[in-house]
Amino acid sequence: MSRARGPAPTPWATGLTLTALSFVATVITVVACGQVLGRIHPALAVVVNVVTVAGVAPTVWSWLRVQVLRWLAAGFLAGVPFGWLALLVS
Template sequence: MELRVRDGRAVLAGEDESGEREVDPHSLPLGADLAEALHEWAKVADAVVRTETPADGVASALVARRGKQLAGRLAAAMNAPITYTDPVSGELVSVEAPEAPAKAAPAQTEAEEPEPTPWGTGLAVSFITAAIVTVTVVSLSLGLGETSRWLALIANVLVVGGLAPSVWLGRKVPVWRWVAYGVVTGVLVAWLALILTLL
């Protein structure tokens, strides 16, 4: 196919059984934006030719460059080489369809090769968190238990209720899961210690 300018309109010329035929880009499945861009370029090219701008002028160079760009887009859309006739100089240029990009090798995902679990560091974080939570809950409960056992019970429920959403969200996050395990362990150990102090 050949991209040409006819009376301020872009046309695609090709041969079929009946001979050479010119068609409007809008009649092909190119997309409205490419067809409109071709027609806009053709209008500008026709105006440059009519004003008899010298072939080495800036406008002529811009028309030629834009025509080659559009021919490249057209070749990619049609997946076929396009011959482009420069409307200013009359030069015939062939533009090949771009090759399909080679498929990159699939990247290895973390699901295929998971990182090793840091048991030593993770258990240390869980232990420290459990110790802090245990001391905090026991101290709070014993301090409030001197005033009222109901007040200590309500405080425990509020503390655990406040921690529960964060622990639930953090249980599957690689680093924060160790903190979540420590919080759960600390609360359970604190409650066990409080039950033993009541006996």
């Protein structure tokens, strides 16, 4: 007879590493693109950032239901506001 298994343990170390990498990549991308577009025109940087995040948001939201991808989604969701804040400070 086989025993019923409980849920697998949460891989915290791997998950938090993925979240950190996703966070860093998102912040770097937002800041780099925002600075380049800001040199052309600040309004262009704002519009492109908002449109890009609005376009990516549904995909990232769907990732929250997938066990591995939810870690990446958490890094992205935390990285966008920090990237915008870094753009305002720079």
